[in-house]
Amino acid sequence: MMETHRKVQVAVIGAGTAGLAAMTQVRRVTDNFVLINGGALGTTCARVGCMPSKAVIQVAEDFHRRKVFDRVGIVSKQHLTVDIPNVLEHVRDLRDIFVDRVLAGTTDELGEQFIDGYARFAGPNLLQVSGHRVQADNIVIATGSRPVVPDAWRRFGDRVLTTDNLFEQDDLPDSVAVLGLGVIGLELGQALGRIGVEVTGIDALQRVGGITDPAVNKIAVDLMGREFPVWLGHRAELQEESRRLRVSSGEQTVVVDKVLVCLGRRPNLDRLGLEQLGVETDARGVPKHDPHTMQIDGMPIFIAGDVNADRQILHEAADEGRIAGRNAVSKEIQSYARRTPITITFTDPNIASVGVPFTDLDESQLAVGEIRFGPVGRAVLMAKNKGLLRVYAQRRNGKLLGGSMIAPSGEHLAHLLAWSVQLGQSVHDVLRMPFYHPAIEEALQAALQDLKRKIDPSTRDTFELERLDVQPRP
């Protein structure tokens, strides 16, 4: 193959969520760009992330629901069962729909503007891609991330699963140890357990699902621990044992068919040749960059999405890609506000956090309102009345700062709370909003009413509705 040399206004490296979002912005201004992608097309979200995991979770939830049947008058003479190969096929069918959708209208129609290969910096404005050279005035790095797997475990071969290959399996093993109980480990651990896999969950920390609020973490550990053994506080050690794996964690040990490694996602930085840029990097090797412009300090290079390790969440990756793409083609570097942080773990109940993490709050200035779901009307009706919702505000004036929850329909409560935080609302402001009955939103109302009682009395408003004018009595 002859080496080619191309000059473009913008090169976008990576055709995932961030890269495609960047390209969309670039395309509005110029056709003089290339999109470079190494490896499989389709975003992390659609291929191996949000979408296939949510497909498994939905099946698990539907199947798990049979446990209320007796209580509510639904009769099942024979137990329902799950046909796991069929479930996995269903998951891949859905995944293919989502992957096709991502590709349609983006990489499908690019022609020469698309380059298949791994890009490597040969200089600040020069990329090497499978023998080709691309000189670009502006570059967007959006190479994404991949699951962390300790090198020592590679020797266990196909007994080590990650999200990269889990959904490709034809069948699931009888037993799995889920190593790492962050967002992904907790979601998949619960879902696999619910469709009949014998799951053991292990994490080196004492907290699960990335929860920083200790009260919420305690409930989460308790609720998850009712579905499968949860071993916390010790790193997992693996040993081969008659073609299976012995997994040990502190004093505890179990032999399983496979392990599902969920130790986080590593930025795909190592093949980029970033040393050519001569830029400062942080401990994870990520070049210093501005999260409001996505610019790498002082260069016409932007870094967006999972690869910058800031907020490895789809909607944030899309925002970062859009900011990076926009700044890659505009006359000035424009700063953009970021959205209020929100994370959702799609366990049942959902785990979610909003705004300032609990560990970053100043306890001396803090008021916390909380509600347990035991008596919450709608939660009782749904037979899902387990969980805890905590809402944070400035004690002085009731201004909302964020919250943490393990809650039925927590994904929806988290949106309401995040929007309120982003708008700078106080607990009094939010209590003036409509809360319908019997909706789960009444749980948020109850938590806010509890919070209100903990605000400085001098700024406390005892009546929820906004006062208008006053008239004399008859």
Added chain:
Amino acid sequence: MMETHRKVQVAVIGAGTAGLAAMTQVRRVTDNFVLINGGALGTTCARVGCMPSKAVIQVAEDFHRRKVFDRVGIVSKQHLTVDIPNVLEHVRDLRDIFVDRVLAGTTDELGEQFIDGYARFAGPNLLQVSGHRVQADNIVIATGSRPVVPDAWRRFGDRVLTTDNLFEQDDLPDSVAVLGLGVIGLELGQALGRIGVEVTGIDALQRVGGITDPAVNKIAVDLMGREFPVWLGHRAELQEESRRLRVSSGEQTVVVDKVLVCLGRRPNLDRLGLEQLGVETDARGVPKHDPHTMQIDGMPIFIAGDVNADRQILHEAADEGRIAGRNAVSKEIQSYARRTPITITFTDPNIASVGVPFTDLDESQLAVGEIRFGPVGRAVLMAKNKGLLRVYAQRRNGKLLGGSMIAPSGEHLAHLLAWSVQLGQSVHDVLRMPFYHPAIEEALQAALQDLKRKIDPSTRDTFELERLDVQPRP
């Protein structure tokens, strides 16, 4: 029994949601009050409304869900069945929990402050209750509502069901005609159909679920019509036929075991002796009153909850009760802002409306954004990708006015939209909020993005994130 005469500062008539809310406010200021209630204790919501209906709906939804099992890999060798007497017992068990909760701490502990009986005005400040006289400086009328049943149908006896007796049945008939497809008729029609009752739904109007948006109504009629026959546009006529009932509507006719009458709820005004007050009333017989003070024009009398026929919804009844109670004990009459209107019909998909009804909008100034749920990621994952969401704004500047939907998880989308409307947000403001992936909230985002394209181009913002400062390019 000796006739007694009592003098109090406040008399509250009716121990439902509005009356109890009023009493709570009164109690903060004085013990010199009475609560008078005729008939069964417990609120309409807890006894015969929201709570028992939602309990039936939840069972129906759980049972209906079996229809996705095949597709997703859940194997059921024998069909699931429903044991209806057990379902009804489960519903009553839940209902009793909610009724007990309403009574606890309110009417339970009142002692002499509670009077059992129907109150009747003997003068502007004088009530007659089962032979007793109560003279009250201030009176709150909160007598609620009851199902409308045409007199001519009373002769069909126990073949006529309403929400007052439906949940008391030991078993359900094989076939039911649901007469009236407003919120209650649609919810119960769908739920009864799903647990195996042969349902025919009939309404004299061409619209269902109180929907005013014709596009949403069309989808709702279509989706509901797939579950049970829906006959619209003709009043139902009933005739006895060999101990069953022949129900005719226009050209169509069916013989059923019973009818469930859902023709709305009539304010309980007729036994109050309101003619003693000499106040002006509207066509429904409701005294003229101010919805921000709940005061009846020029009198120390307040009217709150279903009985005033304004907004027959629990959270509104509670607000009205609180306003009425507060004004009944305060030195001046205080006006309060009301919450943005929101209604939710707990069908599947949910039907919801927010803000200004479609029929009250000025089409010449209007922009409408919409999204169908067919391709919405989370809806596909849930196998619930049916429905339509429409969002309204001022075309000139994108200020949100409201919306209408039949949507999976519509109850949650309706809250987000209602809060945004109440805060006076524009479509651009709301698009700056976080929308998590893959959450159903992305459907609202898509509808808003569609809406944005229909706003006057001079005020249209093409980039969603808020601009901060600008820096020169490197």
